[in-house]
Amino acid sequence: MLEVEVISGRTLNQGATVEEKLTEEYFNAVNYAELSEDDWNALGLQEGDRVKVKTEFGEVVVFAKKGDMPKGMIFIPMGPYANMVIDPATDGTGMPQFKGVKGTVEKTDEKVLSVKELLEAI
């Protein structure tokens, strides 16, 4: 298990599939976490592996992806998976903290829920 800072944001594929949320394409565009190479190696991950991301606000299982990330930071595309773990506090602005939430990441054998299953689990 590693301590990380979770950020979320747009990607080209997330944007291109955002009007097709119930398709496989959208599922694939938002259901992963990008980790740095160091963190990837530290967790002993392999292509296709899943990780469980946990914060004070929730947890979610996503696919692991090696990305161009700084060590200790993971990126989940904006969407239902990221929203399971981001901080809902808005500090009076209306805006939840979608970026920069402290949490942990660990390798898991649990499956990645579909978009529908995720909504049911809330």
Added chain:
Amino acid sequence: MAEENIICTFCGSVCDDGLFDTEKFKSKRLCKLGSSKFSKKERIKAPMIDGKEVSYEEAIEKAAEILVNAKKPLLYGWASTVNEAIRLGVILTEKVRGVYDQCASVCHAPGTLAVIEEGLPGGSLGAIKNRADVVVFWGSNPMEAHPRHGMRYSISAKGLLIKDRKQRKVIVVDVRPTKTAKVADEFIQIKPGYDYLIISALRAIISGNADAVPDEVGGVSKEKLVELAETMKNAKYGAILYGLGVTQSRGRDRNIENAVKLIQLLNRHTRWIIWPMRGHYNVVGAGEVPTWEVGYQYAIDFSRGYPRFSPAEFSAVEVLKRKDCDAALVIASDPAAHFPKAAVKHLKNIPVIQIDPFPNMTTLVANVVIPSAVAGLEAEGTAYRMDGIPLRVKKVVETNYWSDEQILEKLLEKVEELKR
């Protein structure tokens, strides 16, 4: 071949140079996001009540009943529809004494709060294209979120005074090396949540108080900060184009407020502007229209019969977390996918009306679903580009789907009838 000029209705760049082949149903010149917008995809087939197909009239009648019977409905979305529809939405919210909130609430609204405090030294995208010799993308990643912004306005765009890519210095400030960072001249990597401190350090250096700045701020060396401050001071026309990296992380509105103060300071030396990289094609309209109707941009409560603005209370996320609405109308948006879990929870427990061309996660929790025409393709109307320039989006394809404007007109009529 039937090729029509189109204006893209995906992101805030609202590219006005697209072409659309109505026979092949395919666009030209648009980016990956625009091409996907103007392509065939799954639609909501017909209006539905609790999953059963009904007529538009029946669905609208049911929606009107839900809104009229609710004590305090939330009317949320609006960023992906045209001003004409938003105008009706504001009137509708007032009629049903509900809460009006829009997508900026979870996007650029902190910038709105900063503008209320500090004003906005801004400029148009055209001015950036023609004049900007230094462009700083701060917490924004146009290569993924606004793919043609760079070539049309801010990176490789050629203008009146900036005739070549070499004449423009592009700097990216971000917490990770984004795709935009890879095409920039310089990438400054900062620690997440340290924007405010770095902006303060830049202000200190530019105002002659570099002594007060420690050796390192938010992961950036003092040397680097001094260099950046110099580049900013020496620009002829500079632009900070900020994104959600600044508004969605620690500091939120205060980050923008501090950045506006930095711009004010720079304007004592040279010319600088600051502008948000707005996401949806008409998210500006979703804020501007209620502003000209009732005075506020978002988080507006009409429950007392007059508009009150308070994001801490009336923003959609706060209202839902507090379970302070007993019905919701969601239009041109998908809060079930884009709100934090704690807010989605209440949405699952109240009657939800959805108006949208495409099925999405909100469709899964909606009791009344009303499919609509796609603006810019099947319906016309006016949208504000991210810099506030109004553009008329076109109808180039015939459809049986009603436009958002038509649906809301009828819904308003029904609500008025029931309230009589």
